[in-house]
Amino acid sequence: MPSKRVVIVGGGFAGYEAARALLKIVSRTGDDIEVVLVNPTDYFLYLPLLPEVAAAVLDPRRVTVSLPATLPGVRLALGTVHAIDLESRKVAYTDPEGAERSLDYDRLVLAAGSVNKLLPIQGVSEHAHGFRGVPEALYLRDHIVRQIELATAADDQAERDARCTFVVVGAGYTGTEVAAQGPVFTAAIAGRHPELAGQKIRWMLLDVAPRVLPELDKRLSRAADRVLRERGVEVRMGDTVEEATGEGVRLKSGGFVANRTLVWCVGVRPDPLVENTGLPTQKGRLVTEPTLVVPGHPEVFACGDAAAVPDLTRPGQATAMTAQHATRQGKLAGHNVYASLTGGQLRPYKHHDLGFVVDLGRGEAAANPLRIPLAGFPARVVTRGYHLMAMPGNRVRTAVDWALDFLLGRQSVQLGLVRGPHVPLDTDSPELPRVTGK
Structure with missing residues (x-):
């Protein structure tokens, strides 16, 4: 067993970059730290080009980047997190075949991302x-x-x-x-x-x-x-x-x-996992310190769409829910997680919109x-x-x-896909996530 384990929830822009940054540091230092990435799919999705997939410009495999291939050394746990116990430092998730599994952690990075934003409009x-x-x-x-x-x-x-x-x-x-x-x-x-x-x-x-x-x-x-x-x-x-x-x-x-x-x-809203952590939120996003640490839980970090990270370039506001911020916050999360495990100094997040x-x-x-x-x-x-x-x-x-x-020109052949449970508009889970040990 590794001496320390870091569990990252979510393989989007923030989670992917956090895993990659931490992997680079551990590969260089040789520290006995296991990095586990929990994600429903085995790929990172480059969302900005998704409209070109729908318009038959790009093959869907172009916007999906293999996690095992690009993050060698990171353990992939396929599944969706449905419960977090903050006291015992345990994450529970359900794998694609319905089996219940759990992971202990020394550090937790919440980068669960966002889901479709529904309005109360009939139909x-x-x-x-x-x-x-x-x-x-x-x-x-x-x-x-x-x-x-x-x-x-x-x-x-x-x-x-x-x-x-x-x-x-x-x-x-x-x-x-x-x-x-x-x-x-x-x-x-x-x-x-x-x-x-x-x-x-x-x-x-x-x-x-x-x-x-x-x-x-x-x-x-x-x-x-x-x-x-x-x-x-x-x-x-x-x-x-x-x-x-x-x-x-x-x-x-x-x-x-x-x-x-x-x-x-x-638009989008933070993943329901965030809302049900019992931790302080701001407009549905986890409140964090500028270092991405969740107040009161120095072992928990949050970044990306799931986190209301203070925007030091615009005092009093949180960073926008964009891939640009998520990418840079993920990189900083990897650095700060390692620093917290080894007694290093945590850096605050500050990024000017490009x-x-x-x-x-x-x-x-x-x-x-x-x-x-x-x-x-x-x-x-x-x-x-x-x-x-x-x-x-x-x-x-x-x-x-x-x-x-x-x-x-465009390819216009149908692939025979039909509407089903994998393409719902309402992406909420039937059962809300549970978090204990507030």
């Missing part, structure tokens, strides 16, 4: 498609192809129109990218069906915000809005869905839109690297360059897929 959880994982992206891709192909066989024009209408709710990064990629994808599919010649394919983007990408500079927001409208997307700001049914959606502004596809990209990138497809993007607003082709180059640098693997394969998409 959304039953009829909308979430967008937080590979199964959801693949299902959405299959679903879009299916609707276009079913429209070719429809004799009733009203049914054909409904199947060719796609509604995206949420004009943040993900929703904007999905809405921008959508018309290009559906046009490629419809172009292979002469029966749809002259048929209008309708894409709508809804959000209660006053403008697209409200987090970005107004200039970039206008650039993204322009691209969307040029592609025929109906951009409706200040509006949202009031009710969803199997036949369509009723809008808050009034009126009913007949459709068969509702994509829910409203900007954001939004890929709009077909040579268009919006970006503000180092606060320099870019649009069009220059932004596209920066955006794709950033993604290739940020990905921990599959860079060459991703670049090849981009080249093949440019040269050969």
